[in-house]
Amino acid sequence: MWDFSWLERRWPGAGYENWDVALDELIERGYDAVRIDAFPHLVAVGPDRQWELLPLWNQQLWGSPARTVVQVQPALSRFVAACAERGVGVALSSWFRRDVADTRMLITRPEEFGRVWVRALDSLAADGLLDSILYVDLCNEFAGHVWAPFFSPGAGDDDRIPWNTPRGHHWMTTSIDTIRAAYPMLDYCFSFISGFDRDADVSAFDLLDLHVFMASWSDFDRQVGYTYDGFDPTGYDNLARDGERLYRARPEHWQRALRNGITAAADWARHSGKPLVTTECWGVVNYKDWPLLDWGWVKELCEYGVTEAVATGQWSAMATSTFCGPQFVGMWRDTDWHQRLTDLIHLDG
Numbered sequence: 001m002w003d004f005s006w007l008e009r010r011w012p013g014a015g016y017e018n019w020d021v022a023l024d025e026l027i028e029r030g031y032d033a034v035r036i037d038a039f040p041h042l043v044a045v046g047p048d049r050q051w052e053l054l055p056l057w058n059q060q061l062w063g064s065p066a067r068t069v070v071q072v073q074p075a076l077s078r079f080v081a082a083c084a085e086r087g088v089g090v091a092l093s094s095w096f097r098r099d100v101a102d103t104r105m106l107i108t109r110p111e112e113f114g115r116v117w118v119r120a121l122d123s124l125a126a127d128g129l130l131d132s133i134l135y136v137d138l139c140n141e142f143a144g145h146v147w148a149p150f151f152s153p154g155a156g157d158d159d160r161i162p163w164n165t166p167r168g169h170h171w172m173t174t175s176i177d178t179i180r181a182a183y184p185m186l187d188y189c190f191s192f193i194s195g196f197d198r199d200a201d202v203s204a205f206d207l208l209d210l211h212v213f214m215a216s217w218s219d220f221d222r223q224v225g226y227t228y229d230g231f232d233p234t235g236y237d238n239l240a241r242d243g244e245r246l247y248r249a250r251p252e253h254w255q256r257a258l259r260n261g262i263t264a265a266a267d268w269a270r271h272s273g274k275p276l277v278t279t280e281c282w283g284v285v286n287y288k289d290w291p292l293l294d295w296g297w298v299k300e301l302c303e304y305g306v307t308e309a310v311a312t313g314q315w316s317a318m319a320t321s322t323f324c325g326p327q328f329v330g331m332w333r334d335t336d337w338h339q340r341l342t343d344l345i346h347l348d349g
Contacts, residue, residue: 001279002325003140004037004097007075008053008064015326019082022326027086029335030342031324033134033317034083035091035279039072040120041104042097047073047123052100056146057230061288061327063097076120077127084132091209091279092120093137093191095147107150110171113138114178121183134317135187135277137209138175142190143168163192164200173204193280196264198271207316208272210265211280212309214301217264218257220246220284228286240292243284247297255304258282262305266314275316281305287323295330298323299337306341318345 002016010017026034042051050069058065083090096104107113117138124130140147143163145155151171152161162168176188187206194216202208215221221228224246225238247254262282269276282305283298302321309315320341323331332338 001319001322002034002036003093004039004063004095005061005325005327006034006036006079007039007070007072008068008097009327019079023082023086023088025326025332026088029324029332029338030346031338032087033089033091035093035137036079037094037097037140038076038092038120039070039097040094040116041107042070042072042099043076043123044116044119045103045106047076047119051103054098054100056095056097059230059233059236060286073123074127077124077129080124080129080132081127084129088132089134090132091134091137091277093140093209095140096149105150105153110174111178113150113171114175117175117179118182121179121186125183130183130186133186135189135207135209136179137189137191138172138179139190141193141211142172144193162195163190164195164197169201176204191279196261196268198264198268200268202272202274205274207275207277208265208269209277209279210268212258212261212265212278212305213281213283213285213322214254214258214261214305215284217261218254220254220257226284226286235286236288236290236293239284239287240290244294244297247301251300254301258301258305259308262308262312266309266312269314276314277317278309278315279317279319280322281319282309282321285322287328289328289330295334299331299334303337303341306344310344310347320345 006016009015016022050071052069055066080090142148143151143161145152145159145161146157172190189205189207189209191209193211224242226235229235283301287298306320326332
């Protein structure tokens with residue numbers, strides 16, 4: 001998952017300032033695909049315009065921790081072309097980043113939502129790059145307010161917005177129908193982090209992109225005192241003090257929680273008959289290079305997750321963790337670890 005970092009984290013030392021280097025390192029570690037933010041709402045309004053983005057957080061290493069300015073095109077086409085030159089597939093998604101004018105809130109109906117994506121794909125099609133697109137996830141972890149505020153404009157970021165409702169299905173089905181009418185050769189879905197309901201209607205989807213974390217299938221965060229604050233370091237202080245200690249005290253317990261999530265995702269894919277992809281996984285949701293935050297136990301959990309997921313035989317594609325990007329230096333520099341797990345994933349394929 002290279003999310004919006006591929007475009008926002010381009011200052012010296014941020015990890016993506018040289019796409020050729022980052023992609024070559026990706027291949028060296030055995031990866032053959034990335035999932036990125038296509039910023040479709042910004043492309044639809046002004047693909048070559050300078051957009052000032054507001055920080056989503058300053059405690060996480062995804063995207064920019066401060067105000068920044070981006071120009072989506074021609075950067076998007078150049079990045080996808082660099083991937084194509086290396087045989088790296090690209091899954092498109094969007095976290096619908098907020099600019100100073102909050103342009104994403106211009107989306108008020110599912111038909112408009114679909115047309116925003118059509119314009120983004122138009123810009124890639126004009127450069128002959130659609131063959132490199134693996135699939136389109138219309139919205140990351142729908143229908144969370146932080147990623148899809150246009151769906152629930154009256155809610156707050158901490159509110160839980162359900163997607164498995166008549167209105168949620170109308171938005172998903174209508175927007176996919178709109179984009180599929182223009183580009184029927186591509187595959188479409190919405191990604192989810194919770195609400196793995198095997199009986200939910202996903203007939204409009206071509207695949208399932210399900211995000212599976214130990215922390216989402218347990219009370220680990222509550223016990224350790226991690227609260228997902230974007231601008232307050234308290235959660236990371238608690239995680240640094242107690243995270244590894246809590247995990248090491250009962251590793252089998254936390255691994256069992258992760259296995260429950262993996263089983264639920266595999267069961268949903270099996271029941272629906274849809275290919276299964278996981279691009280965000282397997283341990284804690286947030287982590288970084290920081291004092292007292294060691295990568296060892298996180299890598300242990302992620303290796304367990306890959307091994308268990310591969311054993312189900314249900315996954316068409318998977319990540320090794322949410323942290324397999326160059327900004328997570330402590331994780332990224334362990335090339336052997338990445339190669340061992342990507343070899344296991346490819347062996348399953």
